[in-house]
Amino acid sequence: MQSDIRFPIGLLFTIIGVLITIFGLATRGAEIYARSLGININIYSGICLTVFGVIMLVMAIRAQKKGKKPVQEKSL
Amino acid sequence: MSHIQVGVIDYLIMAIYVLFVLGIGWVLKRYMKTSADFLTSGKSIPAWITGLAFISTNLGALEVIGMGASGAKYGIATCHFYWVGAIPAMVFLGVFMMPFYYGSKARSVPEYLKLRFNEKTRAFNAISFAVMTIFASGISMFAMSKLMQILLGWDFNLSLVISAIIVLVYTFLGGLTSAIYNEVLQFFLIVAGFVPLVFIALKDAGGWTGVQERLHMVAQQAGFSQPFDQWTRGWAHMGSPGANPMGVEWFGLIFGLGFVLSFGYWCTNFLVVQRAMAAKSMSAARNTPLIGAIPKMFIPILVILPGMIAMALTAHGGPGGFAIPKLPDGTLDYNNTIPLMLGHYLPSGVLGLGLTALMASFMSGMAGNVTAFNTVWTYDIYQSYLRPGQSDKHYLAMGKIATVFGIIVSMGAAYVAASFNNIMDFLQLIFAFVNAPLFATFLLGMFWKRATGNAAFTGLLSGTLAAALHHGLTLPAGAHAGIKGGWLGMVHTYPSEMAQNFWAATFAWTACFVVTIIISMVTRQKKSDDELKGLVYSLTPRIKETGVPWYSQPATLGTIVLAVAVVLNIIFW
Numbered sequence: 001m002q003s004d005i006r007f008p009i010g011l012l013f014t015i016i017g018v019l020i021t022i023f024g025l026a027t028r029g030a031e032i033y034a035r036s037l038g039i040n041i042n043i044y045s046g047i048c049l050t051v052f053g054v055i056m057l058v059m060a061i062r063a064q065k066k067g068k069k070p071v072q073e074k075s076l
Numbered sequence: 077m078s079h080i081q082v083g084v085i086d087y088l089i090m091a092i093y094v095l096f097v098l099g100i101g102w103v104l105k106r107y108m109k110t111s112a113d114f115l116t117s118g119k120s121i122p123a124w125i126t127g128l129a130f131i132s133t134n135l136g137a138l139e140v141i142g143m144g145a146s147g148a149k150y151g152i153a154t155c156h157f158y159w160v161g162a163i164p165a166m167v168f169l170g171v172f173m174m175p176f177y178y179g180s181k182a183r184s185v186p187e188y189l190k191l192r193f194n195e196k197t198r199a200f201n202a203i204s205f206a207v208m209t210i211f212a213s214g215i216s217m218f219a220m221s222k223l224m225q226i227l228l229g230w231d232f233n234l235s236l237v238i239s240a241i242i243v244l245v246y247t248f249l250g251g252l253t254s255a256i257y258n259e260v261l262q263f264f265l266i267v268a269g270f271v272p273l274v275f276i277a278l279k280d281a282g283g284w285t286g287v288q289e290r291l292h293m294v295a296q297q298a299g300f301s302q303p304f305d306q307w308t309r310g311w312a313h314m315g316s317p318g319a320n321p322m323g324v325e326w327f328g329l330i331f332g333l334g335f336v337l338s339f340g341y342w343c344t345n346f347l348v349v350q351r352a353m354a355a356k357s358m359s360a361a362r363n364t365p366l367i368g369a370i371p372k373m374f375i376p377i378l379v380i381l382p383g384m385i386a387m388a389l390t391a392h393g394g395p396g397g398f399a400i401p402k403l404p405d406g407t408l409d410y411n412n413t414i415p416l417m418l419g420h421y422l423p424s425g426v427l428g429l430g431l432t433a434l435m436a437s438f439m440s441g442m443a444g445n446v447t448a449f450n451t452v453w454t455y456d457i458y459q460s461y462l463r464p465g466q467s468d469k470h471y472l473a474m475g476k477i478a479t480v481f482g483i484i485v486s487m488g489a490a491y492v493a494a495s496f497n498n499i500m501d502f503l504q505l506i507f508a509f510v511n512a513p514l515f516a517t518f519l520l521g522m523f524w525k526r527a528t529g530n531a532a533f534t535g536l537l538s539g540t541l542a543a544a545l546h547h548g549l550t551l552p553a554g555a556h557a558g559i560k561g562g563w564l565g566m567v568h569t570y571p572s573e574m575a576q577n578f579w580a581a582t583f584a585w586t587a588c589f590v591v592t593i594i595i596s597m598v599t600r601q602k603k604s605d606d607e608l609k610g611l612v613y614s615l616t617p618r619i620k621e622t623g624v625p626w627y628s629q630p631a632t633l634g635t636i637v638l639a640v641a642v643v644l645n646i647i648f649w
Contacts, residue, residue, distance in 0.1 A: 005257050005260055008100055008261065012092070013268070015092060016092060016093075016429065019089065020085075020425045020426065032423040032424055033423050035396075035420065035422065036422065036423050037279060041276060042423065042425035042426055045268070045271075045272050
């Protein structure tokens with residue numbers, strides 16, 4: 001296994017994204033949103049984070065399936 | 077101030093992040109076999125990762141807190157730190173300086189100085205750099221503990237110990253690679269945590285137009301002239317120091333900040349250069365600062381814009397009712413602007429994300445400094461002067477001891493930092509002492525083969541002394557003699573601390589530059605041309621970028637980056 005950083009990034013953002021989305025859905029119309037001018041910012045942020053996380057995960061998994069990709073550059 | 081309700085979900089998000097950081101360290105530990113792996117990552121990291129890490133190292137406590145505070149205090153002129161300062165310096169580093177760093181196979185900046193000049197020069201730089209990293213990580217540690225104290229209501233001492241332990245565990249587990257991976261993680265966290273903040277705050281102020289209108293009131297109240305756009309125009313009022321809130325004029329800005337301080341910071345600060353040196357090939361190393369420069373240009377949206385919005389809302393409140401609170405002496409509490417905004421606008425959920433982002437940025441500030449410290453200590457001080465000729469295993473163990481030692485001393489430095497009222501000014505002052513003269517030494521060392529070792533050492537020493545002398549003889553307006561200067565007498569008063577720092581850097585650089593040239597003329601060059609090969613521009617064969625397409629060559633990337641920076645300067649002229 002290569003230590004591809006897209007994997008931990010993807011995993012972290014997917015977990016946090018799903019968590020915030022669920023929290024946002026569960027607290028629709030709650031008074032905590034008075035702070036954010038009535039916008040349920042959790043739902044929007046949560047969805048964006050999840051999408052970003054999943055994209056990163058997919059990229060990491062695809063790179064791994066390809067096996068060791070030939071990224072050899074000439075070192076001087 | 078402490079009525080922010082942090083919910084279970086917020087703690088949960090923070091806990092997940094900490095687990096991830098520790099997990100990454102644990103996984104990476106299996107790849108770390110030799111002391112070179114632990115300290116410099118064995119030069120194996122792809123360019124886009126080192127590129128993001130390169131700017132994330134700097135996206136620590138000072139950038140997030142300090143740039144927000146400066147955005148409020150000085151307005152859009154703060155962007156000059158990016159568009160005049162960082163960007164050209166990063167391009168210069170990638171295109172011209174990186175070939176020498178990477179090609180010389182030096183493991184650290186002081187080691188380059190040894191190869192190019194002599195032992196004294198290296199020792200002087202290693203020691204001053206070690207002291208600087210300890211102060212910098214201490215400042216981050218202070219900022220993070222202060223944040224925990226303000227927002228979470230924890231005890232300051234307890235917060236300090238907790239942050240120290242987290243940094244210790246994860247630096248210890250993975251060394252530089254783990255520090256670099258965490259920096260990339262943290263970069264995305266900052267973006268994720270600050271975008272919602274900017275979005276809501278901007279809406280509260282009635283969009284960009286609303287912010288501009290309110291900032292005109294700020295300029296009017298501050299007694300500036302028509303049409304009151306001092307906070308929203310970057311260059312228009314740079315004709316004289318009194319015409320803009322920063323108190324500088326175009327020469328001090330371009331030479332002091334744009335040339336000396338920025339080039340000094342980005343080109344000779346080992347902490348950032350080390351990120352690029354970890355890249356896997358020469359072209360990846362050269363592209364590292366260039367790739368980093370692209371996101372870097374837009375970071376002001378996340379860190380300076382919220383400060384400007386906060387200032388706008390303080391002049392004329394929006395429906396959200398945010399204003400920068402006042403300190404007991406009646407001045408605005410700029411330093412806490414960003415943490416307070418997070419607490420004011422973000423509801424539980426994204427609040428956890430924002431707090432995690434702040435925490436992550438402080439942690440990377442600390443961890444980055446600590447890893448740089450242990451490399452310089454182990455290679456440039458311990459191995460060179462204290463215990464040469466030991467086994468690799470011995471130095472690997474020493475690297476780990478240095479990490480523990482560095483963190484403990486940083487905790488002490490955090491208490492010192494607590495006694496300063498403005499951290500940003502203090503750090504810029506250290507840069508003027510350490511980085512400004514060093515940049516003159518590097519410039520001459522890399523581009524003038526006649527520069528000699530004795531001259532470099534004397535020049536560096538005179539540069540630092542010139543900075544001290546300048547500091548001792550001048551004061552910013554309204555300050556008392558002491559830590560802010562004037563301890564030798566009063567020759568000149570600057571309109572702001574920032575102006576004083578820019579000029580201190582200018583004097584330090586000039587002194588080092590002139591002295592090094594004069595001494596070089598009267599001393600003998602002890603290094604032969606052969607020894608200087610790969611270290612001096614004229615004696616190094618040009619790099620042939622074979623197999624690299626034209627669009628990813630450093631010169632092309634550099635030109636594109638500079639062009640975009642020029643456009644940004646014109647838009648916000």
